[in-house]
Amino acid sequence: MTTIEAIIERAKDGTYTVYCVNEIFSGAGETLEQAQKDMQRQMEFYRETARAEGFKYPAFLDGEYTVNYQLDMSSLLRYYVDAGIFSLAGIAKMTGINQKQLWSYLNGTKPRKAQAQRMENGFRNLMADLNAVFATV
Numbered sequence: 001m002t003t004i005e006a007i008i009e010r011a012k013d014g015t016y017t018v019y020c021v022n023e024i025f026s027g028a029g030e031t032l033e034q035a036q037k038d039m040q041r042q043m044e045f046y047r048e049t050a051r052a053e054g055f056k057y058p059a060f061l062d063g064e065y066t067v068n069y070q071l072d073m074s075s076l077l078r079y080y081v082d083a084g085i086f087s088l089a090g091i092a093k094m095t096g097i098n099q100k101q102l103w104s105y106l107n108g109t110k111p112r113k114a115q116a117q118r119m120e121n122g123f124r125n126l127m128a129d130l131n132a133v134f135a136t137v
Helices: 032-053 073-082 088-095 099-106 113-135
Strands: 002-010 016-020 026-029 065-071
Touching: 002 032, 002 073, 016 032, 026 032, 032 065, 065 073, 073 088, 073 099, 073 113, 088 099, 088 113, 099 113
Parallel strands: 002 065
Antiparallel strands: 002 016, 016 026
16 A cells, blocks of 8 residues: 655635645645645546546556644644644643743744654653553443
8 A cells, every 4th residue: 555645734814725745646625624625526537537638647546545634732732722622731741831832833933853752752651641541442
């Protein structure tokens, strides 16, 4: 199975874009999910059009493939805070980074490598806790 790498970014207007790292496909939408679906539709449209017109297209489009999405930290924070799933206070407790600093990351300041690692560790710990709960179900 082929794995396609894609980057998801949040634009200043609040919309999301997704684009493949080594392929020509992209998508956009009001939400992260809409952007992902839009890119998937673009990939299907490309394949169908190429077939109908007799053009060459990437072989992986005929088989099974997965898309590995990467979301930058600012976009991740904005997505979950805007959705009301997490608060800055909750993320601060989870990561050990104060709310003021998280707010700056939420609004586009790129965290230093050590801070990004602290946030990643906090989210990974949350995932481990959730996986432990659902492993017993």
